[in-house]
Amino acid sequence: xxxxxxxxxxxxxxxxxxxxxxxxxxxxxxxxxxxxxxxxxxxxxxxxxxxxxxxxxxxxxxxxxxxxxxxxxxxxxxxxxxxxxxxxxxxxxxxxxxxxxxxxxxxxxxxxxxxxxxxxxxxxxxxxxxxxxxxxxxxxxxxxxxxxxxxxxxxxxxxxxxxxxxxxxxxxxxxxxxxxxxxxxxxxxxxxxxxxxxxxxxxxxxxxxxxxxxxxxxxxxxxxxxxxxxxxxxxxxxxxxxxxxxxxxxxxxxxxxxxxxxxxxxxxxxxxxxxxxxxxxxxxxxxxxxxxxxxxxxxxxxxxxxxxxxxxxxxxxxxxxxxxxxxxxxxxxxxxxxxxxxxxxxxxxxxxxxxxxxxxxxxxxxxxxxxxxxxxxxxxxxxxxxxxxxxxxxxxxxxxxxxxxxxxxxxxxxxxxxxxxxxxxxxxxxxxxxxxxxxxxxxxxxxxxxxxxxxxxxxxxxxxxxxxxxxxxxxxxxxxxxxxxxxxxxxxxxxxxxxxxxxxxxxxxxxxxxxxxxxxxxxxxxxxxxxxxxxxxxxxxxxxxxxxxxxxxxxxxxxxxxxxxxxxxxxxxxxxxxxxxxxxxxxxxxxxxxxxxxxxxxxxxxxxxxxxxxxxxxxxxxxxxxx
RNA sequence: GGGUCGGUAGCUCAGUGGUAGAGCAGUGGCCUUUUAAGCCAUUGGUCGUGGGUUCGAUCCCCACCCGACCCA
Numbered sequence: 001x002x003x004x005x006x007x008x009x010x011x012x013x014x015x016x017x018x019x020x021x022x023x024x025x026x027x028x029x030x031x032x033x034x035x036x037x038x039x040x041x042x043x044x045x046x047x048x049x050x051x052x053x054x055x056x057x058x059x060x061x062x063x064x065x066x067x068x069x070x071x072x073x074x075x076x077x078x079x080x081x082x083x084x085x086x087x088x089x090x091x092x093x094x095x096x097x098x099x100x101x102x103x104x105x106x107x108x109x110x111x112x113x114x115x116x117x118x119x120x121x122x123x124x125x126x127x128x129x130x131x132x133x134x135x136x137x138x139x140x141x142x143x144x145x146x147x148x149x150x151x152x153x154x155x156x157x158x159x160x161x162x163x164x165x166x167x168x169x170x171x172x173x174x175x176x177x178x179x180x181x182x183x184x185x186x187x188x189x190x191x192x193x194x195x196x197x198x199x200x201x202x203x204x205x206x207x208x209x210x211x212x213x214x215x216x217x218x219x220x221x222x223x224x225x226x227x228x229x230x231x232x233x234x235x236x237x238x239x240x241x242x243x244x245x246x247x248x249x250x251x252x253x254x255x256x257x258x259x260x261x262x263x264x265x266x267x268x269x270x271x272x273x274x275x276x277x278x279x280x281x282x283x284x285x286x287x288x289x290x291x292x293x294x295x296x297x298x299x300x301x302x303x304x305x306x307x308x309x310x311x312x313x314x315x316x317x318x319x320x321x322x323x324x325x326x327x328x329x330x331x332x333x334x335x336x337x338x339x340x341x342x343x344x345x346x347x348x349x350x351x352x353x354x355x356x357x358x359x360x361x362x363x364x365x366x367x368x369x370x371x372x373x374x375x376x377x378x379x380x381x382x383x384x385x386x387x388x389x390x391x392x393x394x395x396x397x398x399x400x401x402x403x404x405x406x407x408x409x410x411x412x413x414x415x416x417x418x419x420x421x422x423x424x425x426x427x428x429x430x431x432x433x434x435x436x437x438x439x440x441x442x443x444x445x446x447x448x449x450x451x452x453x454x455x456x457x458x459x460x461x462x463x464x465x466x467x468x469x470x471x472x473x474x475x476x477x478x479x480x481x482x483x484x485x486x487x488x489x490x491x492x493x494x495x496x497x498x499x500x501x502x503x504x505x506x507x508x509x510x511x512x513x514x515x516x517x518x519x520x521x522x523x524x525x526x527x528x529x530x531x532x533x534x535x536x537x538x539x540x541x542x543x544x545x546x547x548x549x550x551x552x553x554x555x556x557x558x559x560x561x562x563x564x565x566x567x568x569x570x571x572x573x574x575x576x577x578x579x580x581x582x583x584x585x586x587x588x589x590x591x592x593x594x595x596x597x598x599x600x601x602x603x604x605x606x607x608x609x610x611x612x613x614x615x616x617x618x619x620x621x622x623x624x625x626x627x
Numbered sequence: 628g629g630g631u632c633g634g635u636a637g638c639u640c641a642g643u644g645g646u647a648g649a650g651c652a653g654u655g656g657c658c659u660u661u662u663a664a665g666c667c668a669u670u671g672g673u674c675g676u677g678g679g680u681u682c683g684a685u686c687c688c689c690a691c692c693c694g695a696c697c698c699a
Binding site (some may be wrong): 004005006008009010012061063064065066068069070081083085086108109122123125126139142143145146147148149150151152153154155156159260292356489490491493496538539541543615 | 632634636637638639640646650651652653657658659660661663664665670671672673675677678679689691692693694695696698
């Protein structure tokens, strides 16, 4: 087996940790004696010059020059140079953990170290610490990526973001900004008298939105539950319970697509305010964005996708119908029938008939208007068909008291006056439920416990729910949601390298489940049209197991299965349970030959007949060990 | 879902139908003010996986896996 160099490097570094121990030094002590962060030393050099300080962080460079050495240590505030003289550094001493100059060969880039010494400036003018004592705080046994090129491989950046934040200050800062923004949102809402509640992520129904849920099982209760697609219905229960201003900053799970702006697991701040309507929220959301902009960034103008956006100005407010009319001249408010609405759509070039007038309006809005909304815009007056939880407008019940926020063409929040008439709400839900049955692609469920809570009376209520990630993307100028989520969802994997390092035999994590069928099941499913090949080129791999142990009655047997690659989108189709039997004892070669004949007779012919446009390649048979 | 591009040493990247390359990192030396230090020597590879074509494939063909970008 070829050994990887990483294994050698890792072993070498482990050996250095062992060497440190043999000198009486613990390569993993429990704490440091840091007195200053790096940035503080750089900022306060004038007053600190000549003072003794202790810094701690990751060793990022090492330039040894005989009896001198220069290094850089990086902590969460920045990088600082260390200046070491052979005779100026305290020799190795087990009592206080000092690592002497003679033992600095035990250090590697990436190690966590601590250095004590006087603040000074080198001849070249760089602020440094003249090291009098050096300690190893953590031996790193893996090498960092090349620090000048950084980590470029996008997959590695996503899987190991912690390496990116070590090497790329802009990434490090960006994630810190995410945290500060969340804190700013909290302080903003807390300052306005809101109470932050924790609402359940495990929910028996997945109400409060239209999205495919993640399903899970609660062992203790023996029932299925869903991960929250929304926390709204729980915030409303809190309002029923008597709290007038509540919010949650929570995790939302939607089992749908992943792309630049969608992630299955994301964060939202969701508020509920009693005794107010959606107009209150228009003011609230504007003020929130302004507060975050000023308190985190100290400005109100941001460049988003090449547009300068000013959060300090009053936001434009326009109804959805009016926005569509302005753009394409079609006024859906005038439509009396669905046919008229679909005709308007068709005239505008959209030939996908919608199931209701409201949905036709939304379609037109999504296609023609949404992307054009660059400056912060509050679009209100959504059709009731897509807003089962919002209150109808008093003067036009086809529309509801709701608004969405659009910035730089992106939807950044959804807000409405909550429907609190339990009879109306239930009726709307039932209607939406029938729509669901019409279209299996949408999901609604009825939460009767919630309806019951409504029946005790929920005061007039309104809520906002801007997505945190989208907000962060806007404020930090990122166009990819993976660059604002530190741990984006990835298919789990163990690299071949790690398999070797950790001695893992079968480095498959969370394998896609194989579909295993008998020939007969397979053929009948194909004939019924329930199974179809995913790609045009398929590979069949027979696996044969020969049972020639002992002179069993009837000679030896061979059994096995066939794996077909390309038939299923992400996994292997396994056809199990075919057998051959022979009076004489079979050799491996004979068994293979017989199996291939069997394949030719049954499977290959079946494929030619059933899927003539697909090509099936039969790979040489693999012989499995007889158990 | 459709299209395009990519996967070669720990990292960043060249390259070729015939023994696999560089820089950095690593290892061993030299070096008292360096700044991606320098100099000398040197280790290190399932060329994403599986098939096919071929005397021979990392390279050509097919499929699959992983990822990126664009489009819907």
